[in-house]
Amino acid sequence: MRMSQYFLPTMKETPSEAQIVSHRLMLRAGLVRQTSAGIYAWLPLGLRVLRNIERIVREEQDGAGAQEVLMPTIQSADLWRESGRYDAYGPEMLRIKDRHDREMLYGPTNEEMITVLFRDGVKSYRDLPKNLYHIQWKFRDEVRPRFGVMRGREFLMKDNYSFDIDKAGAIHSYNRMFVAYLRTFARMGLKAIPMRADTGPIGGDLSHEFIILAETGESAVFCHKGLVDKDILSRKIDYASDLQGIVNEWTSLYAATDEMHDAKAFEALPESERLAARGIEVGHIFYFGTKYSKPMNAVVAGPGGEQITVEMGSYGIGVSRLVGGIIEASHDDAGIVWPEEVAPFKVAIVNLKPDDGAVGGACQKLYDALGAKGVAVLHDDRDMRPGGKFADMDLIGIPWQVIVGPKGLAAGKVEVKNRKTGTREELPPEQVLARFG
RNA sequence: CGGGGCGUAGCGCAGUCUGGUAGCGCGUCUGCCUUGGGCGCAGAAGGUCGUCGGUUCGAAUCCGGCCGCCCCGACCA
Numbered sequence: 424m425r426m427s428q429y430f431l432p433t434m435k436e437t438p439s440e441a442q443i444v445s446h447r448l449m450l451r452a453g454l455v456r457q458t459s460a461g462i463y464a465w466l467p468l469g470l471r472v473l474r475n476i477e478r479i480v481r482e483e484q485d486g487a488g489a490q491e492v493l494m495p496t497i498q499s500a501d502l503w504r505e506s507g508r509y510d511a512y513g514p515e516m517l518r519i520k521d522r523h524d525r526e527m528l529y530g531p532t533n534e535e536m537i538t539v540l541f542r543d544g545v546k547s548y549r550d551l552p553k554n555l556y557h558i559q560w561k562f563r564d565e566v567r568p569r570f571g572v573m574r575g576r577e578f579l580m581k582d583n584y585s586f587d588i589d590k591a592g593a594i595h596s597y598n599r600m601f602v603a604y605l606r607t608f609a610r611m612g613l614k615a616i617p618m619r620a621d622t623g624p625i626g627g628d629l630s631h632e633f634i635i636l637a638e639t640g641e642s643a644v645f646c647h648k649g650l651v652d653k654d655i656l657s658r659k660i661d662y663a664s665d666l667q668g669i670v671n672e673w674t675s676l677y678a679a680t681d682e683m684h685d686a687k688a689f690e691a692l693p694e695s696e697r698l699a700a701r702g703i704e705v706g707h708i709f710y711f712g713t714k715y716s717k718p719m720n721a722v723v724a725g726p727g728g729e730q731i732t733v734e735m736g737s738y739g740i741g742v743s744r745l746v747g748g749i750i751e752a753s754h755d756d757a758g759i760v761w762p763e764e765v766a767p768f769k770v771a772i773v774n775l776k777p778d779d780g781a782v783g784g785a786c787q788k789l790y791d792a793l794g795a796k797g798v799a800v801l802h803d804d805r806d807m808r809p810g811g812k813f814a815d816m817d818l819i820g821i822p823w824q825v826i827v828g829p830k831g832l833a834a835g836k837v838e839v840k841n842r843k844t845g846t847r848e849e850l851p852p853e854q855v856l857a858r859f860g
Numbered sequence: 861c862g863g864g865g866c867g868u869a870g871c872g873c874a875g876u877c878u879g880g881u882a883g884c885g886c887g888u889c890u891g892c893c894u895u896g897g898g899c900g901c902a903g904a905a906g907g908u909c910g911u912c913g914g915u916u917c918g919a920a921u922c923c924g925g926c927c928g929c930c931c932c933g934a935c936c937a
Contacts, residue, residue, distance in 0.1 A: 435886065440930055561937085566935065778895090
């Protein structure tokens, strides 16, 4: 993408409504614009990040055996009357009426709808297990939206639902998602720690929140230090196998949010192993048995012809929240520092002198060659002074900056700067291609 | 939902107390200059002062209603 043509409204100053760093940076870097309290429009650069996060979530869900569907944002009130949650959910649910005066709602979650889809489509134990996910916008009419996209009213969420014949199967489904979540967040460059959680209004008796550590996190968290650096990506995962061992590795070490905190157990750890910090919840998984399947009659025929109520679990990742969460976890004074996997572009070419034919030609050549290799590259070909370009590039946080100026070029070199470490290298352009190809 | 605050140019703000017809910085546009970290000079455009009503010869300014947004708390994925 050529920056001179890109819709990328960056700002030098911070709009006064933004208080936390991720919100400030998202506005300044031209990722989003607020349109109402807790509701945001995603601009091109922000949308690329959002799509990258979706992509990783999707790959990991598929890899763990979940299947993608897409359910609507608007649901019928009758559906929610069936589970008994229409009245229970309260004012956080946005209720609307259509032209025929039918009661509808903007979905805050999809347990009811998925249960009906499952119930109508699956009649035999032979079709189990099933795990269905979708990535869709949700609306929860928060009393007080805040922190930018991290607590918006409209937000993009991956939610999925598992259906098993018995509790053992349901626990296996739960464990699969547990491991898939560890991988998902690790791939985004995050250290997400699973913590024993309160099941809240969704209900159930087994639940973990996945929390990333950040100073500005909403909740206080306490855990064993060993959890921070545990690595999942280097392991080969067989989702068909018993995953309980891996789950136990993570759950045997102490980790809890403040509402589940057991000060005694925590203080029993050696002081050097205790970590008390703040965190942002980016995922939440639940096993809830027959809480929905029973009232909504989601049953299948068992081997002996008997009717068996299915065992369910639900699993959520706050996709749009992650954009803010990643920034909270990865930024510096100059701006955002995107982890490569989610970065809107991997490489940025900074043309220091656009009206110099040689410099422009070298930039264009690099741009075309990198593009041909499938590298996402942003070309700052704007007619601006270098200072502003550097500032913008640091602000939007592209991992690699290839800086091309007349001086270096005369010596046959361009400069490659790493956004995260600040290290710079002078290389001939061909080597740049080799590096990022 | 309790408490507090704010709404004036794209962004940040002054002006409101004490009523007299709107200003600063940044950004934007034009020209010149400059070109390795938001450079300089000159010129220009851009605002029904959130909205409705009231008081007044006259309202950004005073009074009232409404709307919107933010912060703290409670609540919450």
